[in-house]
Amino acid sequence: MEVYKTLAEIPQDELFTGGHGGCRGCGAALAVRQAMKALGPRTIINIPASCMATIGGSGLTTAWMVPFYHSLFECAPAVASGIRAALDIQGIKDVNVVSWAGDAGTADIGFQALTGAAERQENIIHVCYDNETYMNTGGQAGSVTPYQAVTPDTPTGKPTPRKDMLAIMAAHRPAYLATASVAYPLDLIQKFQKAKAIQGFRYIHILAPCFRGWGIREDQTVQLARMAVECGLWQLYEEVDGRRRVTVIPERRIPVREYLKLQGRFKNIDEATVAALQAEADRRFREVQS
Amino acid sequence: MRLLLNGNEAAAHAARLARVEVLASYPITPAAPVMEKITQFIAEGTMRCNFVRVESDHSAMAAALGATMAGARSFLITNSQGLAYMSEVLYHTSGLRQPVVMAVVNRALAAPHSRFPEHGDVVAQETSGWIQIFCENNQEVLDSIIQAFRLGEDEQVRLPVMVNYEGYIQSHTRETVDMPEQEKIDAFLPLVRRPVLDVDNPLAVNTVTGPELYMDYKYHQDAALQRAGTLLGEISEAYGAVTGRNWGGAVTGYRLEDAEVVLVTMGSLVSTARIAVDALRAAGEKAGLLKIRLFRPFPAEAVREMLKPARAVVALDKNIVYGAGGALGRELRAALYGFTNVPVYSYILGLGGRDVGVEDLTAIYRQVNEGLAAGKFPALYQWYGL
Ligand code: SF4
Numbered sequence: 001m002e003v004y005k006t007l008a009e010i011p012q013d014e015l016f017t018g019g020h021g022g023c024r025g026c027g028a029a030l031a032v033r034q035a036m037k038a039l040g041p042r043t044i045i046n047i048p049a050s051c052m053a054t055i056g057g058s059g060l061t062t063a064w065m066v067p068f069y070h071s072l073f074e075c076a077p078a079v080a081s082g083i084r085a086a087l088d089i090q091g092i093k094d095v096n097v098v099s100w101a102g103d104a105g106t107a108d109i110g111f112q113a114l115t116g117a118a119e120r121q122e123n124i125i126h127v128c129y130d131n132e133t134y135m136n137t138g139g140q141a142g143s144v145t146p147y148q149a150v151t152p153d154t155p156t157g158k159p160t161p162r163k164d165m166l167a168i169m170a171a172h173r174p175a176y177l178a179t180a181s182v183a184y185p186l187d188l189i190q191k192f193q194k195a196k197a198i199q200g201f202r203y204i205h206i207l208a209p210c211f212r213g214w215g216i217r218e219d220q221t222v223q224l225a226r227m228a229v230e231c232g233l234w235q236l237y238e239e240v241d242g243r244r245r246v247t248v249i250p251e252r253r254i255p256v257r258e259y260l261k262l263q264g265r266f267k268n269i270d271e272a273t274v275a276a277l278q279a280e281a282d283r284r285f286r287e288v289q290s
Numbered sequence: 291m292r293l294l295l296n297g298n299e300a301a302a303h304a305a306r307l308a309r310v311e312v313l314a315s316y317p318i319t320p321a322a323p324v325m326e327k328i329t330q331f332i333a334e335g336t337m338r339c340n341f342v343r344v345e346s347d348h349s350a351m352a353a354a355l356g357a358t359m360a361g362a363r364s365f366l367i368t369n370s371q372g373l374a375y376m377s378e379v380l381y382h383t384s385g386l387r388q389p390v391v392m393a394v395v396n397r398a399l400a401a402p403h404s405r406f407p408e409h410g411d412v413v414a415q416e417t418s419g420w421i422q423i424f425c426e427n428n429q430e431v432l433d434s435i436i437q438a439f440r441l442g443e444d445e446q447v448r449l450p451v452m453v454n455y456e457g458y459i460q461s462h463t464r465e466t467v468d469m470p471e472q473e474k475i476d477a478f479l480p481l482v483r484r485p486v487l488d489v490d491n492p493l494a495v496n497t498v499t500g501p502e503l504y505m506d507y508k509y510h511q512d513a514a515l516q517r518a519g520t521l522l523g524e525i526s527e528a529y530g531a532v533t534g535r536n537w538g539g540a541v542t543g544y545r546l547e548d549a550e551v552v553l554v555t556m557g558s559l560v561s562t563a564r565i566a567v568d569a570l571r572a573a574g575e576k577a578g579l580l581k582i583r584l585f586r587p588f589p590a591e592a593v594r595e596m597l598k599p600a601r602a603v604v605a606l607d608k609n610i611v612y613g614a615g616g617a618l619g620r621e622l623r624a625a626l627y628g629f630t631n632v633p634v635y636s637y638i639l640g641l642g643g644r645d646v647g648v649e650d651l652t653a654i655y656r657q658v659n660e661g662l663a664a665g666k667f668p669a670l671y672q673w674y675g676l
Contacts, residue, residue, distance in 0.1 A: 082364070
């Protein structure tokens, strides 16, 4: 399978264009823009309630150059399943069907439809763009919000650890599973190219920071997305038929503390928590890299 | 070809004859056998259809909607809790003007838990923007599902349709059903694809809509729903020309010419009421029957016209809108208000599967006659058979 080897090879055409309504430095908008380079124009996308569902279209204008449906919160993977069934019966084989959800539409309210579609091994791609919070309504904590992160509804820090969605999705034995980060566009785009070439249920989970939710500056999105990888809390890998391959080994490792201290949401974090998150990062790093 | 079919089998055959291409369904009692029958048709190769084995009714509606938006003819079945659970997707389907057809095998909504029939589930969706057709027997189930596709897919309408029949009373009871030839149905219901999600013609669907546009969309949606009311008559006639069976349009009358007291109802109770009217007529009473086939859009004008000679109207409702009465009673009052002073007697009966027989309807008729003779205003609504 052909994959782009350098950023220079990536198509110039934009399928998620300028003029969208996202904040400056929005990690989610970056993720979509990058992914669409690989998915191409023969893609149907549906996005449940989330920032991404609203910033790409308003009134009679849209930033999308592919068919886009702003679907309902709980059911993007089910909508995608129906679209695929309809294309199949019409003999349309070369169209990517994508459900693209935030962390709520994936791990929380949208989880039922997701696990259903994954179990059925629907021939769709589900993408989770993960900003670790519910930004569309102001940033409340969800199940993948990290331990001790301060959000509007966890003002003293989230009391429970982040749910391991990747382990949960891996347990569904998808045809393809990958993590990605907006700080590594070539890696992200290659993963979408690979996912596109595979049949069956495909799951891609992208870390896409949100400056507002994270308490960082708008121009720090990519920096923080990279630091998450460098500290080991987010790792870049893919799994085909359950076999894991690490795709990016960070050039330098940084302590978790450095990643946390730049973010307003961790301003209250204590040393014990930092140590616990460091241990978690180390454990996960060993587990994934092994 | 005449077969002995229960309502669920009739619905499955209708989907097959309509050449449904995508079925999305989640099992719910007593509607699940429709799904089983269709998957059996698919397995034996008598139906070319993709079955999406969803994990919930919410997803069933979502998948059927997605499939229709991508250009396939889609169908699903549900009722009761499942219908309530898919409620928000129902609004998407009608708001996006997607002609999904759904069989609703009416069943009570908990609590307390009941597996038995009434119309409460579908009445709760009266504002969902779906066309709602009610069937009095299994033949009408088969015929109405086929007609529903033509109605919903019509360029002037483009709306989803619920075809209602009652759990057990119809779903699990066999009747002789005439099966039209496939070629006739193919001619009556050609497949015209209008995909909304099409890579060759990309559109953004359901974008955020502000106050300057939202209300206009709603106006058009309502106007389309109103058109469905008129169109059902034409479609039924066309269907009648093909199969010999014309169920009439939105509303049909029975022995109405000189009727003084008119029973008005929908669903399986129509058959019972017809027999009751015959019995009352045999006893010298001037009884008549108005069958509401289309509950949404409510055929107010036709109802008004047909009830003109009546001295009293009796709404028989297998549903309760808590604190407001029966849905049909309420609709009838709204339709007649300002046009006539004829009293509307509204009865709530048969909830959760409680039996309603011919003798109950004749008893109600006599109660109404007494009320009329006494010249009292009827109550807003009353319960019968407690
Ligand atoms: S709030 Fe966050 S996720 Fe939403 S548009 Fe702004 S930057 Fe993007």
